[in-house]
Amino acid sequence: MNIILDYLLLFAIAVYSYLEAIVKCFIPLKRKSVSGDIVLITGSGHGMGRITACEFAKRQSIIVLWDINKQGLDETAEECRRLGATVHVYVVDCSKRLEIYSAAEKVKKEVGDVDILVNNAGVVFGTEFMQLQDHQIEKIFDVNILAHIWTTKCFLPAMMKKSRGHIVTVASVAGHVGICYLVDYCATKFGAVGFHTGLTEELHALGYDGIKTTCLCPVFVNTGFVQNPSTRLWPVLNPEYVVKCLMDGILTNKKMLIVPSSVKHSLVLQQFLPERVINTLNKMQDIQFGTQFRSATKKD
Structure with a gap:
Protein backbone atom coordinates (compact mmCIF):
# COMPACT_ATOMS: atom_id res chain seq x y z
CA MET A 1 0.00 0.00 0.00
CA ASN A 2 1.15 3.53 -0.76
CA ILE A 3 2.83 5.14 2.25
CA ILE A 4 0.54 8.18 1.98
CA LEU A 5 -2.52 5.93 2.24
CA ASP A 6 -0.92 4.26 5.25
CA TYR A 7 -0.57 7.62 6.98
CA LEU A 8 -4.14 8.60 6.09
CA LEU A 9 -5.38 5.33 7.60
CA LEU A 10 -3.24 5.94 10.69
CA PHE A 11 -4.75 9.42 11.05
CA ALA A 12 -8.28 8.04 10.73
CA ILE A 13 -7.57 5.38 13.37
CA ALA A 14 -6.13 8.03 15.70
CA VAL A 15 -9.19 10.27 15.33
CA TYR A 16 -11.55 7.33 15.90
CA SER A 17 -9.56 6.22 18.97
CA TYR A 18 -9.66 9.69 20.55
CA LEU A 19 -13.40 10.00 19.90
CA GLU A 20 -13.94 6.55 21.40
CA ALA A 21 -11.91 7.52 24.48
CA ILE A 22 -14.00 10.69 24.95
CA VAL A 23 -17.25 8.72 24.70
CA LYS A 24 -15.99 6.16 27.21
CA CYS A 25 -15.41 8.95 29.73
CA PHE A 26 -19.19 9.26 30.00
CA ILE A 27 -20.11 5.57 29.79
CA PRO A 28 -19.26 3.22 32.68
CA LEU A 29 -16.89 0.48 31.58
CA LYS A 30 -18.36 -3.00 31.55
CA ARG A 31 -16.76 -5.25 34.16
CA LYS A 32 -16.22 -8.92 33.40
CA SER A 33 -17.22 -11.71 35.77
CA VAL A 34 -14.46 -13.74 37.39
CA SER A 35 -16.84 -16.05 39.27
CA GLY A 36 -15.57 -19.61 39.00
CA ASP A 37 -12.26 -18.54 37.45
CA ILE A 38 -9.12 -20.13 38.83
CA VAL A 39 -6.92 -17.25 40.02
CA LEU A 40 -3.29 -17.88 41.01
CA ILE A 41 -1.55 -15.15 43.02
CA THR A 42 2.15 -15.29 43.83
CA GLY A 43 3.40 -13.55 46.97
CA SER A 44 -0.07 -13.88 48.48
CA GLY A 45 1.01 -14.46 52.09
CA HIS A 46 0.93 -10.75 52.98
CA GLY A 47 0.41 -7.20 51.75
CA MET A 48 -1.11 -6.54 48.35
CA GLY A 49 -1.10 -10.23 47.45
CA ARG A 50 -3.34 -11.03 50.41
CA ILE A 51 -5.69 -8.12 49.72
CA THR A 52 -5.91 -9.12 46.04
CA ALA A 53 -6.75 -12.70 47.00
CA CYS A 54 -9.56 -11.47 49.25
CA GLU A 55 -10.96 -9.28 46.47
CA PHE A 56 -11.14 -12.26 44.12
CA ALA A 57 -12.64 -14.34 46.94
CA LYS A 58 -15.46 -11.77 47.25
CA ARG A 59 -16.16 -12.37 43.56
CA GLN A 60 -16.45 -16.18 44.01
CA SER A 61 -13.21 -17.03 42.21
CA ILE A 62 -11.29 -20.22 42.99
CA GLN A 71 2.08 -18.95 58.09
CA GLY A 72 1.21 -15.99 55.89
CA LEU A 73 -0.41 -18.31 53.34
CA ASP A 74 -2.55 -19.95 56.00
CA GLU A 75 -3.71 -16.56 57.28
CA THR A 76 -4.62 -15.43 53.76
CA ALA A 77 -6.41 -18.72 53.08
CA GLU A 78 -8.44 -18.36 56.27
CA GLU A 79 -9.56 -14.86 55.28
CA CYS A 80 -10.53 -16.02 51.77
CA ARG A 81 -12.47 -19.01 53.09
CA ARG A 82 -14.37 -16.74 55.47
CA LEU A 83 -15.48 -14.89 52.33
CA GLY A 84 -16.81 -18.14 50.89
CA ALA A 85 -14.04 -18.96 48.41
CA THR A 86 -12.49 -22.31 47.61
CA VAL A 87 -8.78 -21.95 48.36
CA HIS A 88 -5.72 -24.03 47.49
CA VAL A 89 -2.41 -23.32 49.23
CA TYR A 90 1.09 -24.09 47.95
CA VAL A 91 4.36 -23.16 49.63
CA VAL A 92 6.57 -22.06 46.72
CA ASP A 93 9.92 -20.30 46.59
CA CYS A 94 9.50 -18.12 43.49
CA SER A 95 13.25 -17.62 43.24
CA LYS A 96 13.62 -21.28 42.16
CA ARG A 97 12.60 -22.16 38.62
CA LEU A 98 12.27 -25.90 39.18
CA GLU A 99 10.13 -25.32 42.28
CA ILE A 100 7.82 -23.10 40.22
CA TYR A 101 7.55 -25.77 37.52
CA SER A 102 6.83 -28.49 40.07
CA ALA A 103 4.16 -26.46 41.86
CA ALA A 104 2.56 -25.51 38.54
CA GLU A 105 2.15 -29.17 37.60
CA LYS A 106 0.49 -29.83 40.96
CA VAL A 107 -1.91 -26.94 40.41
CA LYS A 108 -2.88 -28.24 36.96
CA LYS A 109 -3.56 -31.74 38.33
CA GLU A 110 -5.21 -30.78 41.62
CA VAL A 111 -7.08 -27.59 40.69
CA GLY A 112 -7.17 -27.15 36.91
CA ASP A 113 -6.04 -24.66 34.29
CA VAL A 114 -5.33 -21.20 35.65
CA ASP A 115 -7.56 -18.50 34.15
CA ILE A 116 -5.97 -15.45 35.81
CA LEU A 117 -2.29 -15.34 36.78
CA VAL A 118 -1.24 -12.52 39.11
CA ASN A 119 2.55 -12.25 39.25
CA ASN A 120 2.86 -10.30 42.49
CA ALA A 121 5.83 -11.81 44.38
CA GLY A 122 8.72 -9.41 44.85
CA VAL A 123 11.72 -8.52 46.99
CA VAL A 124 13.63 -5.29 47.59
CA PHE A 125 17.00 -4.62 49.25
CA GLY A 126 17.27 -0.84 48.98
CA THR A 127 20.99 -0.23 49.28
CA GLU A 128 23.78 1.34 47.27
CA PHE A 129 24.59 -0.61 44.13
CA MET A 130 28.21 -1.33 45.12
CA GLN A 131 27.09 -2.62 48.52
CA LEU A 132 24.83 -5.27 47.01
CA GLN A 133 26.04 -8.83 47.34
CA ASP A 134 26.01 -11.02 44.23
CA HIS A 135 23.49 -13.41 45.76
CA GLN A 136 21.15 -10.48 46.47
CA ILE A 137 21.27 -9.36 42.85
CA GLU A 138 20.56 -12.90 41.67
CA LYS A 139 17.70 -13.20 44.17
CA ILE A 140 15.95 -9.99 43.12
CA PHE A 141 16.14 -10.91 39.44
CA ASP A 142 14.94 -14.45 40.15
CA VAL A 143 11.85 -13.24 42.04
CA ASN A 144 10.98 -9.89 40.44
CA ILE A 145 11.26 -10.83 36.77
CA LEU A 146 12.37 -14.41 36.05
CA ALA A 147 9.53 -15.84 38.16
CA HIS A 148 7.07 -13.92 35.92
CA ILE A 149 8.57 -15.67 32.92
CA TRP A 150 8.54 -19.16 34.44
CA THR A 151 4.95 -18.91 35.72
CA THR A 152 3.73 -17.52 32.40
CA LYS A 153 5.45 -20.35 30.51
CA CYS A 154 3.61 -22.79 32.76
CA PHE A 155 0.10 -21.41 32.48
CA LEU A 156 -0.04 -19.55 29.14
CA PRO A 157 -0.35 -22.69 26.93
CA ALA A 158 -3.75 -23.59 28.42
CA MET A 159 -4.92 -19.99 27.97
CA MET A 160 -3.83 -20.13 24.33
CA LYS A 161 -5.79 -23.35 23.76
CA LYS A 162 -8.95 -21.69 25.09
CA SER A 163 -8.02 -18.24 23.70
CA ARG A 164 -9.03 -16.89 27.07
CA GLY A 165 -7.15 -15.79 30.18
CA HIS A 166 -5.50 -12.89 31.92
CA ILE A 167 -1.86 -12.33 32.91
CA VAL A 168 -1.23 -9.63 35.52
CA THR A 169 2.21 -8.14 36.10
CA VAL A 170 2.74 -6.24 39.34
CA ALA A 171 5.58 -3.84 38.55
CA SER A 172 6.22 -0.31 39.81
CA VAL A 173 6.76 3.29 38.74
CA ALA A 174 10.38 2.23 39.34
CA GLY A 175 9.93 0.35 36.08
CA HIS A 176 9.66 3.71 34.29
CA VAL A 177 12.06 5.97 36.21
CA GLY A 178 15.37 5.47 37.97
CA ILE A 179 15.55 5.79 41.77
CA CYS A 180 18.79 5.90 43.71
CA TYR A 181 19.45 3.05 46.17
CA LEU A 182 17.06 0.96 44.09
CA VAL A 183 19.26 0.28 41.06
CA ASP A 184 18.69 -3.50 41.15
CA TYR A 185 14.98 -3.08 41.90
CA CYS A 186 14.54 -0.59 39.04
CA ALA A 187 16.33 -2.96 36.67
CA THR A 188 13.93 -5.79 37.51
CA LYS A 189 10.85 -3.57 37.31
CA PHE A 190 11.95 -2.14 33.97
CA GLY A 191 12.25 -5.78 32.94
CA ALA A 192 8.76 -6.56 34.23
CA VAL A 193 7.27 -3.63 32.30
CA GLY A 194 9.14 -4.73 29.18
CA PHE A 195 7.97 -8.32 29.66
CA HIS A 196 4.35 -7.17 29.90
CA THR A 197 4.64 -4.88 26.87
CA GLY A 198 6.37 -7.45 24.69
CA LEU A 199 4.01 -10.26 25.69
CA THR A 200 0.98 -8.05 25.05
CA GLU A 201 2.18 -7.22 21.55
CA GLU A 202 3.07 -10.84 20.76
CA LEU A 203 -0.31 -12.20 21.88
CA HIS A 204 -2.02 -9.61 19.69
CA ALA A 205 0.21 -10.43 16.71
CA LEU A 206 -0.55 -14.14 17.09
CA GLY A 207 -4.28 -13.50 17.24
CA TYR A 208 -4.84 -14.34 20.91
CA ASP A 209 -6.93 -11.26 21.66
CA GLY A 210 -8.97 -13.26 24.20
CA ILE A 211 -5.93 -13.35 26.49
CA LYS A 212 -5.76 -10.05 28.36
CA THR A 213 -2.78 -8.48 30.10
CA THR A 214 -2.54 -5.88 32.84
CA CYS A 215 0.55 -4.20 34.30
CA LEU A 216 0.32 -2.36 37.63
CA CYS A 217 2.84 0.41 38.28
CA PRO A 218 2.21 2.21 41.59
CA VAL A 219 4.44 4.68 43.40
CA PHE A 220 5.47 3.80 46.97
CA VAL A 221 2.90 1.59 48.68
CA ASN A 222 2.84 1.43 52.48
CA THR A 223 2.88 -2.36 52.86
CA GLY A 224 5.90 -2.74 55.14
CA PHE A 225 7.92 -3.84 52.10
CA VAL A 226 9.87 -0.65 52.62
CA GLN A 227 9.78 1.18 55.95
CA ASN A 228 8.51 4.75 56.46
CA PRO A 229 8.40 5.73 52.78
CA SER A 230 7.87 9.41 52.01
CA THR A 231 8.07 11.72 49.00
CA ARG A 232 7.36 15.42 48.50
CA LEU A 233 5.68 15.28 45.08
CA TRP A 234 4.14 11.80 44.93
CA PRO A 235 1.75 10.36 47.51
CA VAL A 236 2.50 7.26 49.58
CA LEU A 237 -0.38 4.91 48.83
CA ASN A 238 -2.22 2.50 51.08
CA PRO A 239 -2.39 -1.05 49.69
CA GLU A 240 -6.19 -1.22 49.76
CA TYR A 241 -6.40 1.70 47.34
CA VAL A 242 -3.79 0.20 45.00
CA VAL A 243 -5.56 -3.17 44.94
CA LYS A 244 -8.86 -1.41 44.20
CA CYS A 245 -7.18 0.19 41.17
CA LEU A 246 -5.72 -3.19 40.19
CA MET A 247 -9.09 -4.96 40.41
CA ASP A 248 -10.73 -2.22 38.36
CA GLY A 249 -7.99 -2.65 35.77
CA ILE A 250 -8.33 -6.43 35.62
CA LEU A 251 -12.12 -6.40 35.44
CA THR A 252 -12.11 -3.80 32.64
CA ASN A 253 -9.07 -5.29 30.82
CA LYS A 254 -6.85 -2.22 31.12
CA LYS A 255 -3.33 -2.88 29.89
CA MET A 256 -1.27 -0.33 31.88
CA LEU A 257 -2.15 1.08 35.29
CA ILE A 258 -0.06 3.97 36.62
CA VAL A 259 -1.17 4.65 40.20
CA PRO A 260 -1.98 7.40 40.90
CA SER A 261 -2.86 8.35 37.32
CA SER A 262 -1.44 11.86 37.83
CA VAL A 263 2.06 10.35 37.78
CA LYS A 264 1.60 9.69 34.06
CA HIS A 265 2.19 13.39 33.44
CA SER A 266 5.54 13.25 35.26
CA LEU A 267 6.59 10.25 33.17
CA VAL A 268 5.69 12.03 29.93
CA LEU A 269 7.45 15.25 30.97
CA GLN A 270 10.67 13.35 31.70
CA GLN A 271 10.90 12.51 27.99
CA PHE A 272 11.04 16.20 27.05
CA LEU A 273 12.56 18.13 29.95
CA PRO A 274 16.26 19.07 29.99
CA GLU A 275 18.46 16.86 32.17
CA ARG A 276 19.19 19.73 34.58
CA VAL A 277 15.45 20.20 35.18
CA ILE A 278 14.94 16.47 35.75
CA ASN A 279 17.80 16.42 38.27
CA THR A 280 16.23 19.37 40.12
CA LEU A 281 12.84 17.63 40.18
CA ASN A 282 14.45 14.50 41.58
CA LYS A 283 15.99 16.54 44.40
CA MET A 284 12.63 18.19 45.06
CA GLN A 285 11.01 14.75 45.21
CA ASP A 286 13.22 13.91 48.22
CA ILE A 287 12.36 10.21 48.33
CA GLN A 288 12.88 8.70 51.78
CA PHE A 289 12.57 5.06 52.80
CA GLY A 290 14.16 2.37 54.88
CA THR A 291 14.65 -1.38 54.58
CA GLN A 292 16.36 -3.96 56.72
CA PHE A 293 19.46 -3.22 54.63
CA ARG A 294 19.39 0.56 54.55
CA SER A 295 17.83 3.56 56.26
CA ALA A 296 17.39 6.67 54.14
CA THR A 297 17.15 9.80 56.27
CA LYS A 298 17.24 13.48 55.53
CA LYS A 299 20.56 15.23 55.82
CA ASP A 300 20.15 18.74 57.16
Whole structure:
Protein backbone atom coordinates (compact mmCIF):
# COMPACT_ATOMS: atom_id res chain seq x y z
CA MET A 1 0.00 0.00 0.00
CA ASN A 2 1.15 3.53 -0.76
CA ILE A 3 2.83 5.14 2.25
CA ILE A 4 0.54 8.18 1.98
CA LEU A 5 -2.52 5.93 2.24
CA ASP A 6 -0.92 4.26 5.25
CA TYR A 7 -0.57 7.62 6.98
CA LEU A 8 -4.14 8.60 6.09
CA LEU A 9 -5.38 5.33 7.60
CA LEU A 10 -3.24 5.94 10.69
CA PHE A 11 -4.75 9.42 11.05
CA ALA A 12 -8.28 8.04 10.73
CA ILE A 13 -7.57 5.38 13.37
CA ALA A 14 -6.13 8.03 15.70
CA VAL A 15 -9.19 10.27 15.33
CA TYR A 16 -11.55 7.33 15.90
CA SER A 17 -9.56 6.22 18.97
CA TYR A 18 -9.66 9.69 20.55
CA LEU A 19 -13.40 10.00 19.90
CA GLU A 20 -13.94 6.55 21.40
CA ALA A 21 -11.91 7.52 24.48
CA ILE A 22 -14.00 10.69 24.95
CA VAL A 23 -17.25 8.72 24.70
CA LYS A 24 -15.99 6.16 27.21
CA CYS A 25 -15.41 8.95 29.73
CA PHE A 26 -19.19 9.26 30.00
CA ILE A 27 -20.11 5.57 29.79
CA PRO A 28 -19.26 3.22 32.68
CA LEU A 29 -16.89 0.48 31.58
CA LYS A 30 -18.36 -3.00 31.55
CA ARG A 31 -16.76 -5.25 34.16
CA LYS A 32 -16.22 -8.92 33.40
CA SER A 33 -17.22 -11.71 35.77
CA VAL A 34 -14.46 -13.74 37.39
CA SER A 35 -16.84 -16.05 39.27
CA GLY A 36 -15.57 -19.61 39.00
CA ASP A 37 -12.26 -18.54 37.45
CA ILE A 38 -9.12 -20.13 38.83
CA VAL A 39 -6.92 -17.25 40.02
CA LEU A 40 -3.29 -17.88 41.01
CA ILE A 41 -1.55 -15.15 43.02
CA THR A 42 2.15 -15.29 43.83
CA GLY A 43 3.40 -13.55 46.97
CA SER A 44 -0.07 -13.88 48.48
CA GLY A 45 1.01 -14.46 52.09
CA HIS A 46 0.93 -10.75 52.98
CA GLY A 47 0.41 -7.20 51.75
CA MET A 48 -1.11 -6.54 48.35
CA GLY A 49 -1.10 -10.23 47.45
CA ARG A 50 -3.34 -11.03 50.41
CA ILE A 51 -5.69 -8.12 49.72
CA THR A 52 -5.91 -9.12 46.04
CA ALA A 53 -6.75 -12.70 47.00
CA CYS A 54 -9.56 -11.47 49.25
CA GLU A 55 -10.96 -9.28 46.47
CA PHE A 56 -11.14 -12.26 44.12
CA ALA A 57 -12.64 -14.34 46.94
CA LYS A 58 -15.46 -11.77 47.25
CA ARG A 59 -16.16 -12.37 43.56
CA GLN A 60 -16.45 -16.18 44.01
CA SER A 61 -13.21 -17.03 42.21
CA ILE A 62 -11.29 -20.22 42.99
CA ILE A 63 -8.13 -19.01 44.71
CA VAL A 64 -4.65 -20.54 44.39
CA LEU A 65 -2.15 -19.03 46.81
CA TRP A 66 1.63 -19.18 46.36
CA ASP A 67 4.17 -17.85 48.83
CA ILE A 68 7.33 -18.92 50.59
CA ASN A 69 5.80 -18.04 53.97
CA LYS A 70 3.45 -20.84 55.12
CA GLN A 71 2.08 -18.95 58.09
CA GLY A 72 1.21 -15.99 55.89
CA LEU A 73 -0.41 -18.31 53.34
CA ASP A 74 -2.55 -19.95 56.00
CA GLU A 75 -3.71 -16.56 57.28
CA THR A 76 -4.62 -15.43 53.76
CA ALA A 77 -6.41 -18.72 53.08
CA GLU A 78 -8.44 -18.36 56.27
CA GLU A 79 -9.56 -14.86 55.28
CA CYS A 80 -10.53 -16.02 51.77
CA ARG A 81 -12.47 -19.01 53.09
CA ARG A 82 -14.37 -16.74 55.47
CA LEU A 83 -15.48 -14.89 52.33
CA GLY A 84 -16.81 -18.14 50.89
CA ALA A 85 -14.04 -18.96 48.41
CA THR A 86 -12.49 -22.31 47.61
CA VAL A 87 -8.78 -21.95 48.36
CA HIS A 88 -5.72 -24.03 47.49
CA VAL A 89 -2.41 -23.32 49.23
CA TYR A 90 1.09 -24.09 47.95
CA VAL A 91 4.36 -23.16 49.63
CA VAL A 92 6.57 -22.06 46.72
CA ASP A 93 9.92 -20.30 46.59
CA CYS A 94 9.50 -18.12 43.49
CA SER A 95 13.25 -17.62 43.24
CA LYS A 96 13.62 -21.28 42.16
CA ARG A 97 12.60 -22.16 38.62
CA LEU A 98 12.27 -25.90 39.18
CA GLU A 99 10.13 -25.32 42.28
CA ILE A 100 7.82 -23.10 40.22
CA TYR A 101 7.55 -25.77 37.52
CA SER A 102 6.83 -28.49 40.07
CA ALA A 103 4.16 -26.46 41.86
CA ALA A 104 2.56 -25.51 38.54
CA GLU A 105 2.15 -29.17 37.60
CA LYS A 106 0.49 -29.83 40.96
CA VAL A 107 -1.91 -26.94 40.41
CA LYS A 108 -2.88 -28.24 36.96
CA LYS A 109 -3.56 -31.74 38.33
CA GLU A 110 -5.21 -30.78 41.62
CA VAL A 111 -7.08 -27.59 40.69
CA GLY A 112 -7.17 -27.15 36.91
CA ASP A 113 -6.04 -24.66 34.29
CA VAL A 114 -5.33 -21.20 35.65
CA ASP A 115 -7.56 -18.50 34.15
CA ILE A 116 -5.97 -15.45 35.81
CA LEU A 117 -2.29 -15.34 36.78
CA VAL A 118 -1.24 -12.52 39.11
CA ASN A 119 2.55 -12.25 39.25
CA ASN A 120 2.86 -10.30 42.49
CA ALA A 121 5.83 -11.81 44.38
CA GLY A 122 8.72 -9.41 44.85
CA VAL A 123 11.72 -8.52 46.99
CA VAL A 124 13.63 -5.29 47.59
CA PHE A 125 17.00 -4.62 49.25
CA GLY A 126 17.27 -0.84 48.98
CA THR A 127 20.99 -0.23 49.28
CA GLU A 128 23.78 1.34 47.27
CA PHE A 129 24.59 -0.61 44.13
CA MET A 130 28.21 -1.33 45.12
CA GLN A 131 27.09 -2.62 48.52
CA LEU A 132 24.83 -5.27 47.01
CA GLN A 133 26.04 -8.83 47.34
CA ASP A 134 26.01 -11.02 44.23
CA HIS A 135 23.49 -13.41 45.76
CA GLN A 136 21.15 -10.48 46.47
CA ILE A 137 21.27 -9.36 42.85
CA GLU A 138 20.56 -12.90 41.67
CA LYS A 139 17.70 -13.20 44.17
CA ILE A 140 15.95 -9.99 43.12
CA PHE A 141 16.14 -10.91 39.44
CA ASP A 142 14.94 -14.45 40.15
CA VAL A 143 11.85 -13.24 42.04
CA ASN A 144 10.98 -9.89 40.44
CA ILE A 145 11.26 -10.83 36.77
CA LEU A 146 12.37 -14.41 36.05
CA ALA A 147 9.53 -15.84 38.16
CA HIS A 148 7.07 -13.92 35.92
CA ILE A 149 8.57 -15.67 32.92
CA TRP A 150 8.54 -19.16 34.44
CA THR A 151 4.95 -18.91 35.72
CA THR A 152 3.73 -17.52 32.40
CA LYS A 153 5.45 -20.35 30.51
CA CYS A 154 3.61 -22.79 32.76
CA PHE A 155 0.10 -21.41 32.48
CA LEU A 156 -0.04 -19.55 29.14
CA PRO A 157 -0.35 -22.69 26.93
CA ALA A 158 -3.75 -23.59 28.42
CA MET A 159 -4.92 -19.99 27.97
CA MET A 160 -3.83 -20.13 24.33
CA LYS A 161 -5.79 -23.35 23.76
CA LYS A 162 -8.95 -21.69 25.09
CA SER A 163 -8.02 -18.24 23.70
CA ARG A 164 -9.03 -16.89 27.07
CA GLY A 165 -7.15 -15.79 30.18
CA HIS A 166 -5.50 -12.89 31.92
CA ILE A 167 -1.86 -12.33 32.91
CA VAL A 168 -1.23 -9.63 35.52
CA THR A 169 2.21 -8.14 36.10
CA VAL A 170 2.74 -6.24 39.34
CA ALA A 171 5.58 -3.84 38.55
CA SER A 172 6.22 -0.31 39.81
CA VAL A 173 6.76 3.29 38.74
CA ALA A 174 10.38 2.23 39.34
CA GLY A 175 9.93 0.35 36.08
CA HIS A 176 9.66 3.71 34.29
CA VAL A 177 12.06 5.97 36.21
CA GLY A 178 15.37 5.47 37.97
CA ILE A 179 15.55 5.79 41.77
CA CYS A 180 18.79 5.90 43.71
CA TYR A 181 19.45 3.05 46.17
CA LEU A 182 17.06 0.96 44.09
CA VAL A 183 19.26 0.28 41.06
CA ASP A 184 18.69 -3.50 41.15
CA TYR A 185 14.98 -3.08 41.90
CA CYS A 186 14.54 -0.59 39.04
CA ALA A 187 16.33 -2.96 36.67
CA THR A 188 13.93 -5.79 37.51
CA LYS A 189 10.85 -3.57 37.31
CA PHE A 190 11.95 -2.14 33.97
CA GLY A 191 12.25 -5.78 32.94
CA ALA A 192 8.76 -6.56 34.23
CA VAL A 193 7.27 -3.63 32.30
CA GLY A 194 9.14 -4.73 29.18
CA PHE A 195 7.97 -8.32 29.66
CA HIS A 196 4.35 -7.17 29.90
CA THR A 197 4.64 -4.88 26.87
CA GLY A 198 6.37 -7.45 24.69
CA LEU A 199 4.01 -10.26 25.69
CA THR A 200 0.98 -8.05 25.05
CA GLU A 201 2.18 -7.22 21.55
CA GLU A 202 3.07 -10.84 20.76
CA LEU A 203 -0.31 -12.20 21.88
CA HIS A 204 -2.02 -9.61 19.69
CA ALA A 205 0.21 -10.43 16.71
CA LEU A 206 -0.55 -14.14 17.09
CA GLY A 207 -4.28 -13.50 17.24
CA TYR A 208 -4.84 -14.34 20.91
CA ASP A 209 -6.93 -11.26 21.66
CA GLY A 210 -8.97 -13.26 24.20
CA ILE A 211 -5.93 -13.35 26.49
CA LYS A 212 -5.76 -10.05 28.36
CA THR A 213 -2.78 -8.48 30.10
CA THR A 214 -2.54 -5.88 32.84
CA CYS A 215 0.55 -4.20 34.30
CA LEU A 216 0.32 -2.36 37.63
CA CYS A 217 2.84 0.41 38.28
CA PRO A 218 2.21 2.21 41.59
CA VAL A 219 4.44 4.68 43.40
CA PHE A 220 5.47 3.80 46.97
CA VAL A 221 2.90 1.59 48.68
CA ASN A 222 2.84 1.43 52.48
CA THR A 223 2.88 -2.36 52.86
CA GLY A 224 5.90 -2.74 55.14
CA PHE A 225 7.92 -3.84 52.10
CA VAL A 226 9.87 -0.65 52.62
CA GLN A 227 9.78 1.18 55.95
CA ASN A 228 8.51 4.75 56.46
CA PRO A 229 8.40 5.73 52.78
CA SER A 230 7.87 9.41 52.01
CA THR A 231 8.07 11.72 49.00
CA ARG A 232 7.36 15.42 48.50
CA LEU A 233 5.68 15.28 45.08
CA TRP A 234 4.14 11.80 44.93
CA PRO A 235 1.75 10.36 47.51
CA VAL A 236 2.50 7.26 49.58
CA LEU A 237 -0.38 4.91 48.83
CA ASN A 238 -2.22 2.50 51.08
CA PRO A 239 -2.39 -1.05 49.69
CA GLU A 240 -6.19 -1.22 49.76
CA TYR A 241 -6.40 1.70 47.34
CA VAL A 242 -3.79 0.20 45.00
CA VAL A 243 -5.56 -3.17 44.94
CA LYS A 244 -8.86 -1.41 44.20
CA CYS A 245 -7.18 0.19 41.17
CA LEU A 246 -5.72 -3.19 40.19
CA MET A 247 -9.09 -4.96 40.41
CA ASP A 248 -10.73 -2.22 38.36
CA GLY A 249 -7.99 -2.65 35.77
CA ILE A 250 -8.33 -6.43 35.62
CA LEU A 251 -12.12 -6.40 35.44
CA THR A 252 -12.11 -3.80 32.64
CA ASN A 253 -9.07 -5.29 30.82
CA LYS A 254 -6.85 -2.22 31.12
CA LYS A 255 -3.33 -2.88 29.89
CA MET A 256 -1.27 -0.33 31.88
CA LEU A 257 -2.15 1.08 35.29
CA ILE A 258 -0.06 3.97 36.62
CA VAL A 259 -1.17 4.65 40.20
CA PRO A 260 -1.98 7.40 40.90
CA SER A 261 -2.86 8.35 37.32
CA SER A 262 -1.44 11.86 37.83
CA VAL A 263 2.06 10.35 37.78
CA LYS A 264 1.60 9.69 34.06
CA HIS A 265 2.19 13.39 33.44
CA SER A 266 5.54 13.25 35.26
CA LEU A 267 6.59 10.25 33.17
CA VAL A 268 5.69 12.03 29.93
CA LEU A 269 7.45 15.25 30.97
CA GLN A 270 10.67 13.35 31.70
CA GLN A 271 10.90 12.51 27.99
CA PHE A 272 11.04 16.20 27.05
CA LEU A 273 12.56 18.13 29.95
CA PRO A 274 16.26 19.07 29.99
CA GLU A 275 18.46 16.86 32.17
CA ARG A 276 19.19 19.73 34.58
CA VAL A 277 15.45 20.20 35.18
CA ILE A 278 14.94 16.47 35.75
CA ASN A 279 17.80 16.42 38.27
CA THR A 280 16.23 19.37 40.12
CA LEU A 281 12.84 17.63 40.18
CA ASN A 282 14.45 14.50 41.58
CA LYS A 283 15.99 16.54 44.40
CA MET A 284 12.63 18.19 45.06
CA GLN A 285 11.01 14.75 45.21
CA ASP A 286 13.22 13.91 48.22
CA ILE A 287 12.36 10.21 48.33
CA GLN A 288 12.88 8.70 51.78
CA PHE A 289 12.57 5.06 52.80
CA GLY A 290 14.16 2.37 54.88
CA THR A 291 14.65 -1.38 54.58
CA GLN A 292 16.36 -3.96 56.72
CA PHE A 293 19.46 -3.22 54.63
CA ARG A 294 19.39 0.56 54.55
CA SER A 295 17.83 3.56 56.26
CA ALA A 296 17.39 6.67 54.14
CA THR A 297 17.15 9.80 56.27
CA LYS A 298 17.24 13.48 55.53
CA LYS A 299 20.56 15.23 55.82
CA ASP A 300 20.15 18.74 57.16
